[in-house]
């Protein structure tokens with residue numbers, strides 16, 4: 238029987254790349270979205286909101302596996318609670334959660350919210366898999382662009398951004414597999430000083446600018462300089478480099 242896999246956030250940057258891989262593996266997919274659109278063969282869209290808790294019981298009917306990707310700047314901790322409560326009611330047997338590398342270390346609200354979502358899933362009693370992922374190359378671009386325009390480069394700030402297809406492939410593999418608990422982090426192939434990323438971004442844009450090194454103050458600066466946003470040594474590294482991403 239091909240019970241659908243529920244993908245929250247299936248319309249997002251990562252979800253749009255992951256859903257086709259689940260389809261290619263022969264699985265039907267149900268996407269929970271605040272803006273439902275026409276369904277297509279094997280991919281059904283259902284209306285719901287993970288933060289408000291609407292539509293979840295209907296979305297989870299007959300579902301054994303959930304891939305929870307929905308997220309935003311705020312509310313992911315609440316969303317995890319509403320989704321877990323509904324998944325418990327529905328008897329879900331595998332809940333896969335994407336999280337962010339450094340969730341339990343970085344003194345920033347977004348990371349704390351992701352750590353809270355992880356705890357909710359870990360304590361849910363539902364068999365789970367949690368994958369912490371580095372920032373996507375796509376999401377590093379606005380930061381690098383802003384730094385380039387301002388001609389500044391925070392010293393000691395490093396990123397190991399990752400390609401979206403590497404993330405989608407790993408999420409699909411984990412979603413189709415058995416619950417595995419917290420698995421190895423997934424990051425990009427290289428750890429870069431942000432100043433290097435700005436230089437390669439400028440070069441890809443055909444410009445060359447000198448940047449002024451600055452120091453990020455306070456606890457956040459200390460955490461970044463300590464590499465608290467970087468993966469554990471057990472990390473799995475994706476294949477697409479920052480330079481390949483920029484060239485494409």
Ligand SMILES: NC(=O)c1ccc[n+]([C@@H]2O[C@H](COP(=O)([O-])OP(=O)(O)OC[C@H]3O[C@@H](n4cnc5c(N)ncnc54)[C@H](OP(=O)(O)O)[C@@H]3O)[C@@H](O)[C@H]2O)c1
Pocket residue numbers: 245246247248249250251252269270271272285286287288289306307308309316335336337338370371372373376
């Ligand atoms: N991008 C990164 O660099 C990165 C790195 C590590 C982890 N992550 C995590 O990976 C997940 C997906 O990231 P992404 O980059 O693909 O995000 P995205 O492109 O911003 O897409 C966000 C997705 O979440 C859904 N969503 C947001 N709020 C929702 C709500 N209240 N109820 C239902 N759906 C909601 C949106 O669906 P609709 O608009 O259709 O409702 C959309 O599909 C997020 O949890 C993010 O924190 C991202």
